Amino acid sequence: xxYHEAFFKYLLILGDTSLILAQRLSEWTGHxxxxxxxxxxxxxxxxxxxxxxxxxxxxxKVENKGRDQDKxxxxxxxxxxxxxxxxxxxxxxxxxxMVRQLFVDAFRYHYFNALCGCKDETLSGLAQKAVKxxxxxxxxxxxxxxxxxxxxxxxxxxxxxxxxxxxxxxGELFMPDESEKIMEEEKIAPSLSQIQYIWNEDIQSxxxxxxxxxxxxxxxxxxxxxxxxxxxxxxxxAEMQSLxxxxxxxxx
Amino acid sequence: xNTNKDNQxxxxxxxxxxxxxxxxxxxxxxxxxxxxxxxxNARDTYTRRGEATVVWVVPSNCIVSSTPxxxxxxxxxxxxxxxxxxxxxxxxxAIKNM
Amino acid sequence: xxxxKELEEIFEKKLNNNxxxxxxxxxxEKYRQHLIRQISQHAHSEVVGMLPEGxxxxxxxSLRAKLVLLAKVQDEGGHGLYLxxxxxxxxISRDEMLDALHSGKAKYSSIFNYPTLTWxxxxxxxxxxxxxAIMNQVMLQRTSYGPYSRAMIRIxxxxxxxxxxxxxxxxxxxxxxxxxxxxxxxxxxxxWYPTLMMFxxxxxxxxxxxxxxxxxxxxxxxxxxxxxxVNQTVPQAEFIGLKVPDPNLKWNEEKKGxxxxxxxxxxxKRVISGNGPCNKERLAARIKAHEEGKWVREAAAxxxxxxxxxxxxx
Numbered sequence: 001x002x003y004h005e006a007f008f009k010y011l012l013i014l015g016d017t018s019l020i021l022a023q024r025l026s027e028w029t030g031h032x033x034x035x036x037x038x039x040x041x042x043x044x045x046x047x048x049x050x051x052x053x054x055x056x057x058x059x060x061k062v063e064n065k066g067r068d069q070d071k072x073x074x075x076x077x078x079x080x081x082x083x084x085x086x087x088x089x090x091x092x093x094x095x096x097x098m099v100r101q102l103f104v105d106a107f108r109y110h111y112f113n114a115l116c117g118c119k120d121e122t123l124s125g126l127a128q129k130a131v132k133x134x135x136x137x138x139x140x141x142x143x144x145x146x147x148x149x150x151x152x153x154x155x156x157x158x159x160x161x162x163x164x165x166x167x168x169x170x171g172e173l174f175m176p177d178e179s180e181k182i183m184e185e186e187k188i189a190p191s192l193s194q195i196q197y198i199w200n201e202d203i204q205s206x207x208x209x210x211x212x213x214x215x216x217x218x219x220x221x222x223x224x225x226x227x228x229x230x231x232x233x234x235x236x237x238a239e240m241q242s243l244x245x246x247x248x249x250x251x252x
Numbered sequence: 253x254n255t256n257k258d259n260q261x262x263x264x265x266x267x268x269x270x271x272x273x274x275x276x277x278x279x280x281x282x283x284x285x286x287x288x289x290x291x292x293n294a295r296d297t298y299t300r301r302g303e304a305t306v307v308w309v310v311p312s313n314c315i316v317s318s319t320p321x322x323x324x325x326x327x328x329x330x331x332x333x334x335x336x337x338x339x340x341x342x343x344x345x346a347i348k349n350m
Numbered sequence: 351x352x353x354x355k356e357l358e359e360i361f362e363k364k365l366n367n368n369x370x371x372x373x374x375x376x377x378x379e380k381y382r383q384h385l386i387r388q389i390s391q392h393a394h395s396e397v398v399g400m401l402p403e404g405x406x407x408x409x410x411x412s413l414r415a416k417l418v419l420l421a422k423v424q425d426e427g428g429h430g431l432y433l434x435x436x437x438x439x440x441x442i443s444r445d446e447m448l449d450a451l452h453s454g455k456a457k458y459s460s461i462f463n464y465p466t467l468t469w470x471x472x473x474x475x476x477x478x479x480x481x482x483a484i485m486n487q488v489m490l491q492r493t494s495y496g497p498y499s500r501a502m503i504r505i506x507x508x509x510x511x512x513x514x515x516x517x518x519x520x521x522x523x524x525x526x527x528x529x530x531x532x533x534x535x536x537x538x539x540x541x542w543y544p545t546l547m548m549f550x551x552x553x554x555x556x557x558x559x560x561x562x563x564x565x566x567x568x569x570x571x572x573x574x575x576x577x578x579x580v581n582q583t584v585p586q587a588e589f590i591g592l593k594v595p596d597p598n599l600k601w602n603e604e605k606k607g608x609x610x611x612x613x614x615x616x617x618x619k620r621v622i623s624g625n626g627p628c629n630k631e632r633l634a635a636r637i638k639a640h641e642e643g644k645w646v647r648e649a650a651a652x653x654x655x656x657x658x659x660x661x662x663x664x
Contacts, residue, residue, distance in 0.1 A: 019413075026407045026416075029423055030400035031635065033643025034260055035431050036282055036293040042424040043296050046417065053413045070412045094646050143288055150656060151649025158645070243411040243469055250527050252411040252469075252519075259647050260444045263435070280504070281435040283444065285650035286661035297428055300421075301508070311663050320375050 149210025171220025463626030476516015
């Protein structure tokens, strides 16, 4: 994998993770637990979709084969998508959505923070804008986890279940793909092991405050960054891509 | 708080300051269960188009209001104090900066 | 203490002077009830209205279209929220209003009981349905009840992009491939008459219209607004080469407006009374969200109680 290929794939990992998460989050729009929270989560979906839009646009430019963000979003198959598995999992209940969101927010907050100082100007500019938004997302999900953890017995149990269910997908966030290794050597990508260290500290202290327990001895799932996904991803894509694929000549 | 039957949280009033130096203006209301949530909900509901740089939230039941019956006794007395307005005073046109 | 008659005179005088009625002002009980009914219906319409468009968020055909639609559906939720808040100033809680919606007691705009079958329906909703709604809402900015008027002013400001985005979708389709154009025409055919119904029954059969006009809650009648809408929309359809599905549509020079076929009022009654194509599904979706959200709201309330000192205002 040369530098150019690695950079393209690296941007797809970031862009696809944003896109698929936004797609999942937007499933909540109109169905939230109360109106204010419906708006709040939709704001987060909008921000995240915005990140996907600029990341995939940039990926298209780096690839330099005339593919724009829409070509990349709507005309790649599941095996060519490189998001982490965590974001393609079904929303489940609100506890599950919030635990997933907490994991992703904590990761993306520290990751994009580090990316602000990257030597690629486009990427650092993009990260500087995104990190402000993600900081807010992180605050939002952290508060919900605290409320759930120390709310009712039911909310505690649901959140603990979500934690038990999702923990095995967190490892992949920190397992570098070959493209990420190359980008790290090139001083473009931040060090995943450093991010993992801060992420762990953050998550552990928050979960402790929320009276929640991290499950032990969990085998970590991976494969998303190599395009080997859960069975859920293709359903997401089938739905998302249906119109452009049905009318490939049409402009929308 | 949250003692009423309504399971939609309690009502808060939202005030926005568009820019520093400007007054806070009432934007509307939201529901929330705690202070942090009230702040976040106010932000997500009333500043989707860059309407503010600072947001205040106040539980609606903490607001003390005069009543329509008070209009006469509260506000009429101020109406005839014309000496509080600059136009009450006659200053020659030649005097500037006053 | 003033007598009821004196209070009523003050109230009437305010209306005649085009002054606003505010929450703490005395108002006739019938005025209050009318407002609660109208504002909560309006709020329910916004919230139920999120569903037909929400149906296409995950399938929007470009990232830009997805962003726009997501923002638009979210705005509608926001508008529902403003309106629920305005109704709350009249002494009804949001919970009571939601109960009325879920039990089928409260109504919402019948338009949202029609299905969104193709992407063109998203264009048609923005162009026609929001176009009709805006007409009503522009008028309501000058409604006599202060909180309702303030909510409407904010809503009108935010809605200005909604109709434009709908028309843009229709324009792209109408000027696109033959299949796209056909999709656009089909959407117009299906949404035209339901949109005309949005202004409510004809003035001669409108049970609440007279009161609403008298109290300056509404300032134009259903038929006036409907006519205005047709006059405005027909040229917009022609501009992009779409045909309004009405063989009797004709410009009437004398009244400076179009003559048109009225919608099927039997269908209107049928949909309002619960037998439209999607009534059951829409209500079921709202009830499901409400019930599945219950534990979330309970957790938030319980957390606030346990952590009163830190998280509540003493």
